[in-house]
Amino acid sequence: MRLSSFDVYPKTLSEFRQRTLTGGIVSILTIVLVLLLTCMELVDFVQVKTVEHLYVDTSRGSPPMRININISFPALPCSVISIDTLDLSGTRPDETAMIIEKTRLDAGGRTIPSPAAQGSQVPGGRPPERRLLFDGGGGPTAAAAGRAGAQGGGGATDRKPNGLRDLGHLAGRGDILLSALLSELLPNVFEDTEAIAELRTHLGEGCHIEGSITVQKVAGNFHFALQKADHHVLMTVFGQKESLNVSHVIHSISFGDVYPEMVNPLDDSRRILTNSTGFVQYHLKVVPTLYEPWHGQPLLTNQFSYTELFRTTQELDKFPAVYFHYEFSPIMAKSTQTRRSYSSFLTGLCAIVGGVVTVAGMLDSFLHRLTRVLGTTPK
Structure with a gap:
């Protein structure tokens, strides 16, 4: 009793209890509403949510960053495309830091199977050697002179015949250094017939480039350009710079590892040039990101945003190219996966049951009093 x-x-005693029709209806609605809200609370409890935070990046001595590349050039053969990178300090990555695979594509975008190493060639290697077309007496052959004149370079041959004869005599001895010097000073008297014939067999093909580049975490750029040492071959085959179409499809570009639900704005983007070709530049703002999953180790990666700029070859008087300029933001993003605690879940359940039952009791009491006043209390 105490x-x-x-x-x-x-x-109250059961003899003093009265069951009404309105009370039964309110009770059924109360049970349905409690079950519905409980299910919603349970779904919200098991759901993993991502919370974003921004703060100043104070990290020092960041490790090197890996740039993942997956891009296609439907109008350029693989043999004329080179990829290179350069940061603000003037540092270029060595060959071990650049893992790039090239795959030939036909006009329909399908892979061309080839046993040659061109499909997996790492750009930046030595270009094909060129032959200086001199006859046995040290002077240029008639065929070479005719080709040079047709290409606009015959004037230099006519002005200094003796010098060319002497240089040709030295070049015939196998002086590699002198041949390289002549290639820079007099490019029109050089002709790589094998490279020209090989490039013509690949006209109409495309190229798919995929791989990664490991760079220091410093602002810089990576770009897809045409082989500088092969400009003479390019002009012989294509005729003019406007014929070098740098239309491209960016399948994916990322800086570091990709985590679930990460959005890279350049993925599956197309830049098709129909009326003119030129210089395409993407300016990327890279944001360091710390991703903390619900289960597993934290992941340090990067997100980015970008702007785009296009200039024609007539505006810049340059060979067409595709540049990606990147710089790092001083703000760091933190993406954390989290879930409600058990205490919060239990508190929510108690609030649902208690609140719904209390409100339902008040509603039932009001309806009961109302029916009594009206004199229509149901039995």
């Missing part, structure tokens, strides 16, 4: 005196829920 313990029962603390009961704050006094009971």
Whole structure:
């Protein structure tokens, strides 16, 4: 009896209880509403949410960053495309830091199977050697002179015949250094017939480039350009710079590892040039990101945003190219996966049951009093 005196829920005798139709309806609705809200609370509890935070990046001595590349050039053969990177300090990555694979594509975008190493060639290697077309007496052959004149370079041959004869005599001895010097000073008297014939066999093909480049975490750029040492071959085959179409499809570009639900704005983007070709530049703002999954180790990676700029070859007087300039933001993003705690879940359940039952009791009491006043209390 002493313990029962603390009961704050006094009971009434069953003889004094009255069940009504409105009370039954309210009770059924109460049970349905409690079950519905409980299911919603359970779904919200098991769902993993991502919370974003921004703060100043104070990290020092960041490790090197890997740039993942997957891009296609439907109008350029693989043999004329080179990829290179350069940061603000003037540092270029060595060959071990650049893992690039090239795959030839036909006009329909399908892969061309080839046993040659061109499909997996790492750009930046030595260009094909060129032959200086001199006859046995040290002078240029008639065929070479005719080709040079047709290409607009015959004037230099006519002005200094003796010098060319002497240089040709030295070049015939196998002086590699002198041949390289002549290639820079007099490019029109050089002709790589094998490279020209090989490039003509690949006209109409495309190229798919995929791989990664490991760079220091310093602002810089990586770009897809035409082989500088092969400009003479390019002009012989294509005729003019406007014929070098740098239309491209960016399948994916990322800086570091990709985590679930990460959005890279350049993925599956197309830049098709129909009326003119030129210099395409992408300016990327890279944001260091710390991703903390619900289960697993934290991942340090990067997100980015970009702007785009296009200039024609007539505006810049340059060979067409595709440049990606990147710089790092001083703000670091933190993406954390989280879930509600058990205490919060239990508190929500108690609030649902208690609140719904209380409101339903008030509603039932109001309806019961109303029916009594109207004199239509249901039996």
